[in-house]
Amino acid sequence: MRTPIAYFLVLSAILFALGTTTVLVRRSALRIFMGVELQLNAVNLTLVAFSRMHMELDGQILAFFSMVVAAAEVVVGLAIIVAVFRRTGSIDVDEADVLRG
């Protein structure tokens, strides 16, 4: 017997909510980054779950793409964080607001 799709979706929603909350309430760029990763993986989990439900591979392939892109994004994102830290001595995102209008 298969595990019902609802379990996956609920887990995914919990993970996504955790990630979102982390992004919204944390001020450290690294923690926000971790929140974003959590959101990404929550979505990946949904993709895989739906893929299995429909017995098709499209969703799993998309999940792989997503992970690859996320890896690249991590590289870029961490590089930006390191550059900001070198410049300002802080990774507090509330202080990095020079692009305000």
Add this chain to the structure above:
Amino acid sequence: MIDAIGLVIAIPLLAAAVNGFFGRRLGRWSGWLATLAMATSFVIAAGALLQMLSLPVDERTQVVSVADWITAGAASVSLNLRVDPLSITMVMVVTLVGSLIHLYAIGYMEHDPRPGRFFAYTNLFCAFMLTLVLANDFLLLYLGWEGVGLCSYLLIGFWSDRPEAARAAKKAFITTRVGDVLLMLGLFVMFVHFGSFSFDVVLGSEGSLPVIATSTATAISLLLLGGAVGKSAQLPLHVWLPDAMAGPTPVSALIHAATMVTAGVYLVVRSHVLFEISDVALDVVAIVGLAGALYGGLASIGQYDMKRALAYSTMSQLGFMFLAAGIGLFPLAITLLVAHAFYKALLFLSAGNVMHGLHDEIDVRRLGGLKRDMPWTAALFAAGALSLSGLPPFSGFFTKDSIVELASHDGDVIIFVLGSIAAMISAWYIMRPFFQAFIGKQRYEGKAHEASWLMRAPLLVLAAGGLFIGLSLAFTPEGRLATFLEPVLGPVVEGDAGPSTQVLIAIAIALTLLGFWIAWWLYGPSKTEQWISFPEREPGMAGALGHGFYIDDLYAWVVSNVGLRGAAFLAWFDRTVIDGAVNGVGHLGRWASGLAPIWQSGRVRRYALSFLAGGVALLLYAVVRI
């Protein structure tokens, strides 16, 4: 010579050009060139006059066609000169008095560094003045009219390094402009009604009256009168004339006494047909004239500056001319104009001799007893004063007093009484500066040098003319000049109301002698201490007379208060409302653009929250749609 009348204008114009372009090289010869040009014009004009006198009376009006000037659609204006008894009279006055004043000016301007410029302006003035009087249509007349106004401006401000001269020039130009605009409006109405500016159409020809409604004629006449009032310095546009004395004295004599200021009288007399159609306009002319005669006379009494006194006297005399025109005595207005040109030029040039001999001193309080140092000038001034006052057999009696006399014969008691008072005042105001400046004790420093022969000879001619021209031109009210002018101006109709002529002559002589006696009683040699301190003794009266009843001050007050406050209000309106609206649009844009960056906080977490809110909103939308 009538066919060559265009040369009368062309020669001074040419001389003006030569003096204007080569005046610096000509040096002191420029004056002789200018005088020669005027004298040549005079000879041609005299030839034309003689030729005209040999013609029968009904052929004396001739139109000399020079060129087509403006052709626009159906309307065309030709450059035609009209030679008739009226215009030839004016031409004779302008060229003869002009020649004499130019001759005098050679001596007067000998120390001036720029005689070429001066004589270029005066010759140009004469050319425009002759254009004005010779024009056969109102448009060409208007050209001359504006031209003399321009030359008047240039010559009043000739000594442009003197601030008061520059101010006076501007004042004269702007004040007469008020009248010129009215004249221009009159010409517009005229053109709308007649479709032409030609005298033949507008004023009728060969005894036929122009076809025009009384109301239209009144409108045109009053607008023309507005122009005349500005040019001839009558109330209420007279304020420029006394200040115009800041110009060189020959200019005062030529432009502001003998010729240009009489252009207004000429305009009214020339358009007499229109004025006669409208009784209202003629009455207004008479009222303006009477008011000017009285006002000018009274204001003249209060002046210590001899030239200002003469300027107000000119205004008074022009008032008499308008009065004559207003009661229909057009030939008498012209007769007075001719005589006045001579004796007023004489008076001004005598005052010029005083200025020339005494380093520009012209205040009678600092003159006195000049007859010892300047016997010629004193005698010449006395001749001018006698000519102006109404003592027979001199000109004033035959011109000024015959106007009053004929008014009485017409039964105009009010005009007779007020005119007689004005005539009495004219004897008073003209003897006053004579007594003050030429007799009594000497009050100036040093010795005044008598004018040179060059500056005396023209005055002798003017004196002879001033004293006796009235006698020769107007021995009887229907005298010779009036008869000569009859083809243009119609006959002088003499009524038989009121006292007889003998009584009126006696009254006129008595009033003139009364004026002399008042002048002697107030300003005689024994009264010097009193009149010199007059302002302290009677501040109200002397102030009122000396300031011309404060009309100038009233205008200054109106301009400075109403005008400047109005301007200040407009400036405020501009700054606050107009600029406010324009700047307000800018401020609105800036304020609105200030709202937008609230989203652009630069804070990543807010952006994230915005994403979330957007995502939730989309989801809700999707849910609601389903």
